[in-house]
Amino acid sequence: MSLVEPGSTNVSSQSNAPRAVQRVVSPGGVEAWLVEEHAVPLIAVEFAFRGGASLDPAQHAGAARLFAGLLDEGAGPYDSDAFHEQLAEHAIELDFSADRDTWRGSLKTLARHADRAFELLRLALTEPRFDDDAVSRVREQILAGLRHEANDPDALAGRALFADAFSGHPYGQPVKGTVETVNGLSRDILLPIRPAALARGNLVVSVVGAIDAATLAARLDAVFGGLPAVSSATAVAPAIPRASGGLDIIDVDVPQTSLRFAVPGLLRRDPDFMAAIVFNHILGGGAFTSRLFQEVREKRGLAYGVSTSLVPLRAGGLLVGGTATKNERAAESLAVIRAEIARLAAEGPDEDELAKAKQYLIGSYPLQFDNSAKIARQLLQIALDELGIDYIDRRKGLIETVTLADVRRVGERLFGTSQLLVVAAGRPERLS
Secondary structure (H helix, E strand, O other): OOEEEEEEEEEEOOOOOEEEEEEEEOOOOOEEEEEEOOOOOEEEEEEEEEOHHHHOOHHHOOHHHHHHHHOOOOEOOEOHHHHHHHHHHOOOEEEEEEOOOEEEEEEEEEHHHHHHHHHHHHHHHHOEOOOHHHHHHHHHHHHHHHHHHOOOHHHHHHHHHHHHHOOOOHHHOOOOOOHHHHHOOOHHHHOOHHHHHOOHHHEEEEEEEOOOHHHHHHHHHHHHOOOOOOOOOOOOOOOOOOOEEEEEEEEOOOOEEEEEEEEEOOOOOOOOHHHHHHHHHHHHHOHHHOHHHHHHHHOOOOOOOEEEEEEEOOOOEEEEEEEEEEHHHHHHHHHHHHHHHHHHHHHOOOHHHHHHHHHHHHHOHHHHHOOHHHHHHHHHHHHHOOOOOOHHHHHHHHHHOOOHHHHHHHHHHHHOOOEEEEEEEEOOOOOO
């Protein structure tokens, strides 16, 4: 029998009716979080296996991304064309991807095609083919993207920022790899990734839609039960981001400079993380209302936009930011950014800024739950971050209790001893 454990939470639907999040455990021990909703005959499944590109050997950087890209390119008795014909014939959406910390999958199907959809998902995970023609085709698609990015200042700056911040750690490797490493990837290199990547022990699943707990429990075993119980991969070592600043200029013959900057951030389970969310919103995460947007764009017209965000990876964290501006104004833009960061870190926000930031962060949150796929993605991330099945209920209170002292403390933690690491891609003038 399936087990639906107590301690559920509620998710507001588009009509604001509460829907319980159930913890479902299959007879084989596979766990999922379920929001059962039969108003629309649709099922959305999001799942992730911990690991991802951080497990790529340096000489095989990009292997995790190529591996993920091949999972729906033929499985079991179906070659790539036949597999995609099955998906199209039954209006099934199936996608796979890889980031630094996870391999991820997404399935969306009409309830009447659930049998076929879950069977195709099972085949993709347990019997992927990795046919030579599919490997060559998907590898060439990735290589074409990498060649394009070789002249894209945004892509170059973003890649260099992680390489500099996490030098010597797997997080510093490019998720997509390089032209050289991807060119060297073959079927023989990709096949051993499966037992390291796809195991029940590093699996997280969320499901939203027209399916009940008992039916889901049976499907969990049918789809994931044949995978290894434990991953063969070695855990990634803790990452200590570079905190001593530095400037990396990448020469690109373009009229605008892409600026990227970072300091060490916080892990998601850090007690100060909610205060960091509020601090970041005020600094650069609040779109048109943020300090940096006001100073860089509204007051000086230096750039069209500027933003910051928290990047809480599993083994280490960053606060990153960026903008793009004319080469001749890059130095001024960076000076304004540095000055505003220093001011906010030293003085903290005022009461009005804090109140408005908290109001926005609380009020905008339901927008992330306005359809089944979004709900499933949010639940998956909450589970990956190990925040608890009741996090949605608790989040409002966690934000409401953030004080000015909390925000000032986290500003000191982020910027008190760390200097901005800066990457500029373009031909910036007088930048130092």
